[in-house]
Amino acid sequence: MKNKIQITEPRETVEVHLHDGRTLRGPRGASAEEFLKAIAINEDEPIVAVIVNGGLREFRYLIQVESTIKPVTTSTADGARIYRRSLTFLLESIFQQLFPKGKLTIDHSVGSGGYYCQVSGREALSLEELEMLKKRMQAEVASDSPFIREEIPLDEAIQHFKSLGHEDKITLLAHRKKDYLTLYRLGDHMDYHHGYMVPSTGYLRWFDLKESKNGFVMRFPRRHKPTELLPMGDYPQLISTFRQYGDWLMKLGIDNVGALNNAIAAGREQEIVLVSEALHEMHIASVAREIASRRDDLRLILIAGPSSSGKTTFSRRLTVQLLARGISPFPLELDNYFVDRLNNPRDENGELDFEVLEALNLPLIAEHLQKLIAGESVQMPNYNFKTGISEPGDEVQLQEGQLIILEGIHGMNPRLIPEALSKQAFHIYISALTQLNLDRHNRVSTTDTRLIRRIVRDARERGYTAQDTISRWESVRRGEKRHIFPYQENADLMFNSALAYELAALKSFAEPLLRQVPYGTPEHIEAKRLLAFLEWFLPLDANLVPEISIAKEFLGGSVLKNFKWWKGDRR
DSSP states (O other): GGGOOOOOOOOSSEEEEESSSSSEEEEEEEEEHHHTTTSSOOOOOEEEEEETEEEEETTTBBSSOEEEEEEEEEEEHHHHHHHHHHHHHHHHHHHHHOOOOOEEEEEEEEEEEEEEEEEEEOOOHHHHHHHHHHHHHHHHHHTTBBBBEEEHHHHHHHHHHHHHHHHHHHHTTTTTSSEEEEEEEEEEEOOOSSSOOOOOGOOOOOOEEEHHHHHHEOOOOOTTSSSSSOOOOOOHHHHHHHHHHHHHHHHTTTTHHHHHHHEEEEEEEEHHHHHHHHHHHHHHHHHHHHHHHHTOOOOEEEEEOTTTOOOOHHHHHHHHHHHTTTTTEEEEEGGGGBBGGOOOEEEETTTBBBSSSSGBHHHHHHHHHHHHHHHHHHHHEEEEETTTTEEEEEEEEEOOOOOEEEEETTTTTTTSSHHHHHTTEEEEEEEEEOBBBBBBEEEEEEEEHHHHHHHHHHHHTTOOOOHHHHHHHHHHHHHHHTTTTGGGGGGGGEEEOOOOHHHHHHHHHHHHHHHHOTTTSSSHHHHHHHHHHTSOOOOOOOSSOOOTTTTTHHHHOTTTOOOOOSSSSEO
16 A cells, blocks of 8 residues: 555645636646636626635635635625726825825715725815826726735834824724734735735726715726726715714714724723714614604604614604604504515516515505595504414504504615605614724625624524524615615615624624634635624623614624503504
């Protein structure tokens, strides 16, 4: 047997197995980019990274051993993030060259595909300056300059940012546990960006810069059309809500994660929590005041928002505020108005689709609303989720002038209720519109905040693993984009459920769940990304969070979970 074992020199070539069954052979140490250039590439879905043996890698990753690889295109969540991050780096690099006295802040996302950007330290960019910035970026794309990745000691990175006067990055790095930092270089410009980059500027062909109030929008493609720019929409309420939250953060003295960490380290946790909650309560009280001022004209309150936005807790806190004003709303549960499963619409894959508007019995909703408002008695439906059949529920009759609250994903859709009833409705859109970024150039995604909320809640209330929740998230997001986001500007008012401290409070609950996601699964890539993101936060004691907080809907222990109030006559 031992005679069959031989020591040989390493082969000069290595095989790469593609996810579609094809095999490529090439020089050992060639990049994944070089390997994939040997096959036909779909230009409509540019490749910007690869999954190598189950792990996400940059496109420049060197293949040293036999590997299985899968291209990551800009039509995927990871690919889209890499493209946008690289484009942001290109923008800030050229901006710094042209306007060295200015400070660029990547603020929040816009629905049509883009980031709203603000300029400080100088006046806002003129149209001519914005056009010059865009042309210089286009020239850099044409030159196909490489993005150079470097790992340097943490103390050197801090000194680099000190020399540039980047206090936000210095503050952030003060609490970093690892003794190194990965920086990217484009020419003479070097900066930290949380995540991978494309190999070179030539990949960044699709972008635009458009003037916007007090700033500009850096536009980029959406995932479903990765080589096109969608028409730029107008989102005045959304932008106003983001700015209001930014003002709140300034009042707290916490405009980035580094400042939050400093406050936690200094023992200011309770102050942060209490002030954050007070700001929420002030806003909810103002919503109740607005509704009360229009009581003679209103009969319906419609509340809608994406997954894990805190709709349930918000609606109950609003109810408490209305009760304090002598108004007792009746909660109409839309989930009880599903059509029988036999009649439920199906999606393009033939699966039952419970998120389309037609999954609800719209004629019955309209009939019951009209009767309840008229003071008539109505037998409510009770949808049996086990059998998929609507069954008779309680008989309800409202008192004169009693408001009805409808909470659900379709609340902003004008087709949910008849136009005549819509004139008597007050529409509220709620979402966690996070604006507490890592630093001026690294955003904290509102979607990531909601996903972390959901992972923690799903584990506690439904027994789901983080892998379960992550695997369902893409479908959830697809439903939001179809049924919620297109109608958000129909709201009479927007409520931002984000809390400055919440990711620090969720951290200790989310991390153990994320670490359990098995390596090699698609969900592990996402779990690893979220873990790396949460590393930037110091933990905050969740026991400091009040029982009435929206954060408690996810952390557990909400006093409003089983909150009951008088709802009129039940028979």
